[in-house]
Amino acid sequence: MTLRNSLVWFRRDLRVDDHAALHHALLSSRHVFGVFVFDTDILAGLPPDDRRVQFLLDSVRELDARLRSLGGYLIVRHGRAAQVIPALAAELDAESVFANRDYEPQALARDRAVLETLRAAGRSLQTFKDQVIFERDEVLTLAGGPYSVFTPYKNAWLKRLAREPEALRPFETAPHAAALAPAPADHALPSLAALGFVPNAAPIARPGMSGAEHLLAQFEERLARYDHDRDYPALDATSRLSVHLRFGTLSVRRLVAMLQARIADGSGGAGAPVWLAELVWREFYMMILARHPRVVTQSFKQAFDAVAWDDGPDADALLAAWCAGRTGYPLVDAAMLQLERTGFMHNRLRMVTASFLTKDLGIDWRRGERWFALKLNDYELASNNGGWQWAASTGCDAQPWFRIFNPVTQSKRFDPDGDFIRQYLPQLARLSGAAIHAPWLARPGALAQAGVVLGMDYPRPIVDHDAAREKTLARFKAIRAA
Ligand code: FAD
Numbered sequence: 001m002t003l004r005n006s007l008v009w010f011r012r013d014l015r016v017d018d019h020a021a022l023h024h025a026l027l028s029s030r031h032v033f034g035v036f037v038f039d040t041d042i043l044a045g046l047p048p049d050d051r052r053v054q055f056l057l058d059s060v061r062e063l064d065a066r067l068r069s070l071g072g073y074l075i076v077r078h079g080r081a082a083q084v085i086p087a088l089a090a091e092l093d094a095e096s097v098f099a100n101r102d103y104e105p106q107a108l109a110r111d112r113a114v115l116e117t118l119r120a121a122g123r124s125l126q127t128f129k130d131q132v133i134f135e136r137d138e139v140l141t142l143a144g145g146p147y148s149v150f151t152p153y154k155n156a157w158l159k160r161l162a163r164e165p166e167a168l169r170p171f172e173t174a175p176h177a178a179a180l181a182p183a184p185a186d187h188a189l190p191s192l193a194a195l196g197f198v199p200n201a202a203p204i205a206r207p208g209m210s211g212a213e214h215l216l217a218q219f220e221e222r223l224a225r226y227d228h229d230r231d232y233p234a235l236d237a238t239s240r241l242s243v244h245l246r247f248g249t250l251s252v253r254r255l256v257a258m259l260q261a262r263i264a265d266g267s268g269g270a271g272a273p274v275w276l277a278e279l280v281w282r283e284f285y286m287m288i289l290a291r292h293p294r295v296v297t298q299s300f301k302q303a304f305d306a307v308a309w310d311d312g313p314d315a316d317a318l319l320a321a322w323c324a325g326r327t328g329y330p331l332v333d334a335a336m337l338q339l340e341r342t343g344f345m346h347n348r349l350r351m352v353t354a355s356f357l358t359k360d361l362g363i364d365w366r367r368g369e370r371w372f373a374l375k376l377n378d379y380e381l382a383s384n385n386g387g388w389q390w391a392a393s394t395g396c397d398a399q400p401w402f403r404i405f406n407p408v409t410q411s412k413r414f415d416p417d418g419d420f421i422r423q424y425l426p427q428l429a430r431l432s433g434a435a436i437h438a439p440w441l442a443r444p445g446a447l448a449q450a451g452v453v454l455g456m457d458y459p460r461p462i463v464d465h466d467a468a469r470e471k472t473l474a475r476f477k478a479i480r481a482a
Contacts, residue, residue, distance in 0.1 A: 003029040005181075007094040009085055010036045010074070011102055013130055013248035014059045015209050016066045016173055020128035023171035025098040031181045033092050034067055034074045036060050037081040038195050041110070049200040051343045051377055052243075055207045057192055059249055062208035064189060070173075072180025076189050082110050086117040095123055100130035100248075103290040104381050131248060132283045133167050133256055134160060136290035139283075146291040148300075148396045153287070154280045161256070168257045202341060204243060204377050212250035215240050216258075223262065224269025233335070233346035234419035239275070240344070242378035245282065255279060285386035288396060295385055297366070299394035304401075306479050307394070309364035318361045321462050322353070323371055325424075328461035330436060331411035332356045334424035341424075343377035348414050354391030355405040360468040362475065365392035393476070401476045404469050411437040427457045 006029035008022050014036070016022065025032045038056070046053065064074035077084045089097055097118060102111070115125040129135050139157045140146060147153035161167060192199060206214055219239040222229070229237030244250050259276045262268030289295060299305045309315075321327050325336035335349035345353070350372075357368040369388040373379050389395025393403065415421055418436035422429045428436055430450035435442035439452060440460055447454065454460050 003095045005029065005031045005033070005092055005094045006096045006098055007085075007089050007092060008032060008034045009081075009097050009099040010034060010060075010063065011099060011107075011248075012246065013100045014056075014063050015212075015249050015251065016063065016070065017209070018170040018251035018254055019100070019173055020130040020171045021098040021100045021126075022173050023176070024126065024128060025096075026173060026176035026179045029096070029179055032072065032179045033094065033181050034063075034072060035085070035088055036063070036074060036076050037084050038076070038078045038190070039081040040078065041080055041082075043195070043197075046197075047374075048196070048198050050197060051200045051202075051204050052379070053195065053197045054192060054200055055204045055243065055377065056247065057190075057195065058207035059209075059211075059247055061189055062210060066209065067180065068183060070177040070180055071182060072177065073183030073187055074189075078190060078195055082113045082117070085114050086121065086123075089118060089123050090121060097123065097125045099125065099127050101127045101135065102131070103136060103286050105289075105293045105296060130171075131245075131252065132286055133157075133252060134283060134287075136287050139287065146287060147284070148288075150281065150284050150396070153284050154277060157280050157283065168253045168260070170251070170253060170257075202343075204343060207249070209249050212241065212244035215244065216250065216255075220258070222271075223275060224267065224271045226271030227274040228270075230274070231348050231414055232420075233338075233349055234415055234417075234423075238347065242380075246378045246380050252279060252282075281386075282383060285382040288386060289382040295389065295395075296381070300389050300396050301394055303479055304392075304394035307475060308478070309358075309475075310362040311364065315361070315363050318462060319357070319363055319367055321459075322357050322361060322363075322368075326459050327356065327463075328440065328459040329356065329407045329411075330418075330421045330425055330428060330439065330458075331415060332407050334421045337424040339372075339375050343375060345372075345376070346420075348410075350387055351391055352405055352407060352410045354388055356407055358388075358392040359404045359472045360407065360463050360465060362468070362471060365389060365394065402473060404472060406465060406469075408438045408465070425458065428452060 006025045008025045013019055043053065060074065060076060067074050075088065077088065085097060111125065111127065118125050134157060139153060139160055147156065219241065222237060226237060229235050245252060256276065256279060259268060259272050263272045288300065292300065322336065325333040325340065327333055332353050335345055335353050339345040354368055357363050358365050365388045369384055372384055376384065386395060390397045393401035417433045421436055428439060431439060431442065431452060432446065435446050439447065439458060440454060452458060
């Protein structure tokens with residue numbers, strides 16, 4: 001034991017089990033305090049009923065309760081983390097602050113500022129790998145550089161894991177909990193109102209570690225069918241764990257260990273390796289962001305920064321229609337309404353709506369990315385940026401730029417009976433499975449029978465897909481020719 005007092009700074013790791021920073025602090029300190037900061041630098045600009053803030057507060061409450069059951073507690077502060085953390089370390093006389101690494105450029109800048117202030121006061125900041133199995137420089141090409149295509153990255157990632165099974169060893173905390181500093185008598189947590197927020201009418205279900213446990217237990221039953229079912233938005237086939245992975249209410253090591261066990265005993269079926277690949281996508285995009293922070297504002301493939309996106313007054317109106325779910329393409333609109341009403345959007349639909357914005361409406365991917373960032377419960381810079389650049393063909397994608405999703409074909413393929421569309425567009429509910437994907441092509445009699453007047457109950461398409469496709473091909477060809 002080398003330290004008297006230390007402070008664990010919880011950020012996107014709101015759990016007590018298998019927690020690298022907490023584990024190391026407990027092993028090296030006599031008294032360990034924990035803190036979470038509602039960072040005003042991050043909260044500023046969010047709508048007052050932002051679901052994520054409520055989810056965070058609920059998860060923080062559960063974290064505090066779990067720490068208290070182990071003999072500790074969680075200090076919760078509201079302010080600029082870059083100032084709050086060094087001030088709190090001084091107040092507690094903590095020699096060191098322990099935190100798990102965050103790879104987003106703004107977080108890295110914040111951590112550098114905290115480190116400098118702590119250092120000037122004779123304290124230290126120790127950071128640990130926790131939110132990924134392998135971080136930015138751990139999976140490299142034979143030449144020692146970063147991968148820019150997913151499949152070879154995934155193969156190298158899997159090989160490294162096979163060589164290094166200890167990468168999944170959990171960081172124990174409970175056996176060392178005696179070092180946790182007990183709560184003072186006046187310990188209290190802030191309310192949502194004290195943070196300047198109000199409850200959302202449709203909050204994120206199942207916050208905290210217990211929420212993650214519940215979703216995981218349910219998903220484990222569906223895992224073996226994931227490879228097939230995951231593409232159908234009307235099915236409850238994916239895990240819905242993204243918001244938990246985002247805020248660290250469960251450990252990714254645990255998920256990968258579970259998958260390995262189920263692949264080994266055969267109970268994971270064909271679904272388990274496919275789900276594992278999704279977790280590797282998450283790390284791939286985190287690696288891309290860490291190695292190429294310019295992707296936050298620029299195309300990964302730099303030549304595509306020259307794409308002439310539509311940015312005239314029409315583009316503003318088209319963007320507004322896309323955001324509001326009024327494009328006239330039912331699958332796109334139902335997806336955008338799912339996002340607005342729940343804060344979630346199915347992966348297939350994220351691809352369809354992002355392709356629609358960039359390839360059908362010709363609008364800059366950064367504008368769609370911003371809308372998703374505002375609305376997604378699981379918003380995560382690396383995956384969102386990666387997903388948008390993939391859809392816009394400006395990113396690290398093995399597919400060529402002329403991949404353009406046809407929104408009607410996607411609808412027929414992945415929502416064949418229109419069940420998903422009906423959930424969000426009840427005005428189309430009485431249209432047949434065949435007509436619901438493209439109501440403007442339905443026979444007038446069929447529309448009348450279903451009680452749909454196009455242009456009144458539901459918009460006509462705001463763009464003609466075939467014409468838009470030609471425009472997009474020309475837009476991208478111009479880059480190639482330049
Ligand atoms: P599951 O299918 O159960 O997958 C398990 C986990 O793997 C997910 O929770 C997620 O952590 C990870 N994952 C799955 N697919 C991907 C992927 N394509 N890229 C990276 N990680 C993946 N995911 C986010 O977590 N945050 C985002 O902000 C985000 N924005 C996206 C934007 C676009 C345009 C696209 C195409 C995809 C985006 N994704 C994002 C990836 C993916 O859509 C979501 O992770 C997934 O839909 C979440 O649902 P789930 O937890 O049920 O996923």
